[in-house]
Amino acid sequence: MATSRQPLRVGLTGGIGSGKSTVGQMLAALGAVLIDADQISREVTGPGGAAMSAIQSTFGDAYVDASGALDRARMRQLAFSQPEARSQLEAIVHPLVALHSEQRIEQALQAGAGLIVHDIPLLTESGRWARQLDAVVVVDCTEQTQIARVMRRSGLSAEAVQGIIASQATRSARRAVADVVIANEAHCTLQQLQAEVRQVGTLFGL
Known part of the structure; x- marks a missing residue:
């Protein structure tokens, strides 16, 4: 309640x-109630995750692995060599992480946590x-x-x-x-x- x-x-x-x-x-x-931003980030960049369509259109198919998730190793290499790529990725992922975090907080409040x-x-x-x-x-x-x-x-x-x-x-x-x-x-x-x-x-x- x-x-x-x-x-x-x-x-x-x-x-x-x-x-x-x-x-x-x-x-x-x-x-x-545990709100783990890193875990949420992994979810939105996982297979079929909410960030994947924008990641694919921004960076191309090469940055999507066979499961439909972000190819993290390839993206790390890109972000290291091109800081602007990291900023682009963060601009996609961070708002989604914030949104999902707020949704979980609201659910916790409704449940009386x-x-x-x-x-x-x-x-x-x-x-x-x-x-x-x-x-x-x-x-x-x-x-x-x-x-x-x-x-x-x-x-x-x-x-x-x-x-x-x-x-x-x-x-x-x-x-x-x-x-x-x-x-x-x-x-x-x-x-x-x-x-x-x-x-x-x-x-x-x-």
Whole structure:
């Protein structure tokens, strides 16, 4: 049943390999509504996605794979060599992501959700979120832990992972904007992480 009480809106962020997405799924399992902009972006650029017609007409068939989805590897190469292509892609995808995000938020409001969690990888870097959020949760770990996790799951070299980390906000900058910090070091078990997330969920009324 819908309620007139406005839900809490919490931003969730963390560096690559921090475990942010895992924490987001745990909060969703506790009853939060998770708005994951990256996941929505993958949906609208997936097979038959809402962005694909405009992508195909703008960039051509070569940027659509056999399944009808965006050929991400080819597009990355184009965007790297031609910054204007990245701007064109963003002009197609970002409004759709915003639209789908707002639709999911409206559905959550209609359903009487008590907590909406926005998974925002670049929250610290962006200046536009502060006025829209009631609190910020940062998933935190050392750079060494980040590197080890990303190398293990992706096969990237340590140097490549370090390059990605260097392009993101610093650990201290993320912690500076945090209202709540979830520690997820290499020695942290899944059960320990779940216990931390349950404590955070309780803090936000889950």
